Amino acid sequence: MVTYLDAAATTRVDQRVADVVLHWMTSEFGNAGSRHGYGNQAKRGVERAREYLASTVGAEPDELIFTSGATESNNIALLGLAPHGERTGRRHIITSAIEHKAVLEPLEHLASHGFEVDFLKPGPSGRVTAEAVMERLRPDTLLVSLMHVNNETGVIQPVAELARELQATPTYLHVDAAQGYGKVPDDLTAPIDMISISGHKIGAPKGVGALLTRRREDMDDERPPLEPIMFGGGQERKLRPGTLPVPLIMGLAEAARIVEAEHVQWQSAAQELRSRLLTGLAQTRFHLNGDQDCVVPHIINLSFEDVDAEALLVTLKDSVAVATGSACTSASYAPSHVLRAMGLPDEAASNGLRFSWFPSQAADLDVEALANGIAKLQPRA
Structure with a gap:
């Protein structure tokens, strides 16, 4: 063994989650975009899931969109913010050298297209300090992207502290929470602008995740000004087109409920x-x-x-x-x-x-x- x-x-997918997924695959199997009974059932299920998942990070339902996982969420957050940086002349980005490749590679792509990216090294502790980030902050800093929990060492990064520091600035904070969501929940209720979530790290199926884009009170309740990187439909606030995978979404919500309860x-x-x-x-x-x-x-x-x-x-x-x-x-x-x-x-x-x-x-x-x-x-x- x-x-x-x-x-x-x-x-491994939790059996309770698998039962929910199977139900939405075989019983209430409608397309959430269809305007009949089956579609309405699916749409209501998706909105219940959205409401619950947003609540786990202290957010509103319309601040969360569903994606295929944290990698896609990271790409939408990073690449989708780039046009705003280009229009405003804010092309400086701060991140760490210990990020997952799903963050490092999109940022390397932006660096090849005129953005300046600072890759901070944490030293032997494996922890990047909020002070180190703030020391690199400039008037043209568009974004800070810092993971919640490192996927190799398990070291928790100070994302909540950093979120509070950045609230007084126009710089956005993106957090890849693939490893931390459900494990260190309080951190993610801090005023983080964008949070990437993955389902298969918490007992949900592979192929589903979410991106939170939180409003800022000091910016007239505006969300980060993301633009789509994919086209082909109006789903998910036009940021993530395509038919919603209702069974996977319901599985993600069930997994999150189990993780919270236990x-x-x-x-x-x-x-x-x-x-x-x-x-x-x-x-x-x-x-x-x-x-x-x-x-x-x-x-x-x-x-x-x-x-x-x-x-x-x-x-x-x-x-x-x-x-x-x-x-x-x-x-x-x-x-x-x-x-x-x-x-x-x-x-x-x-x-x-x-x-x-x-x-x-x-x-x-x-x-x-x-x-x-x-x-x-x-x-x-």
């Missing part, structure tokens, strides 16, 4: 597994990557001494499913761009191993067997 320890990449128990179970794992691994030699005082309880990134991470993956493949980094880049076997940005030497950056879990999907973890397997690969000290 292989224990699943790669929840930062994706999670948050306290989930956090406790995740922390218990973390403690059990670290205690068991004490017989091995490793270094924890990132500030352990500012991490979510369900992600650990370790570099094991004198052990090649790829060889370790092969050794462990029949017992645990773990990753060397983001699922979008781990196939390249290159040193982690996150760990390198934190200042780790290439050897340590190449050997970072990420353990991440939903407690219910990792309850059968045999920590002793895992630790013994790793210890056997390490030369005696």
Whole structure:
């Protein structure tokens, strides 16, 4: 039995969510854009889901649109704001060097089209400070994009603090909350202008997410002035055309309800597994990557001494499913761009191993067997 320890990449769909998705696929299966009974049922379901999901981040229903996931949400937020920057002469953007590729690559695209992008490095803590961002702020700074929780280290970034700092400026804040939504909920109720959400990190199906675009009171209650990057229909305030995937949307809302209702128990179970794992691994030699005082309880990134991470993956493949980094880049076997940005030497950056879990999907973890397997690969000290 292989224990699943790669929840930062994706999670198993909760059975309660699967039941909801199946219902909306086979019973109330109408198109939310159709003007008959089936369509009206679907439309009402979507609006209930929108209302609930917006409420989880302290927003209004009309401030949230549905997307295919955080990658699309990131692209709409970043590329969709660019025309406003071009019209106003505000072409400066601040981000971090530890962002997911779904943020880094759109920003690299903008950099190739005349935008100036500052990539802040966090240092060994893996945490970019709000002060470091504010020091780079300029009159022509259009946007700050900073992730909520790093997908490789689990380090929580100070997005709530930064949101409050930026409220006194015309600079917008975008937060990729793929890893933090549902896990650190209070942060996302801060006055963040744009939030990207992913469903499959919280037990919802792959292929659904959301983008929040929050109004600002000091800007006449205007949302960030986004323009569409896709065309072909008027759905989702004309920002995301296409037929709404009603079953997936209903599944996302159900997953969010479950995560909210079970948050306290989930956090406790995740922390218990973390403690059990670290205690068991004490017989091995490793270094924890990132500030352990500012991490979510369900992600650990370790570099094991004198052990090649790829060889370790092969050794462990029949017992645990773990990753060397983001699922979008781990196939390249290159040193982690996150760990390198934190200042780790290439050897340590190449050997970072990420353990991440939903407690219910990792309850059968045999920590002793895992630790013994790793210890056997390490030369005696």
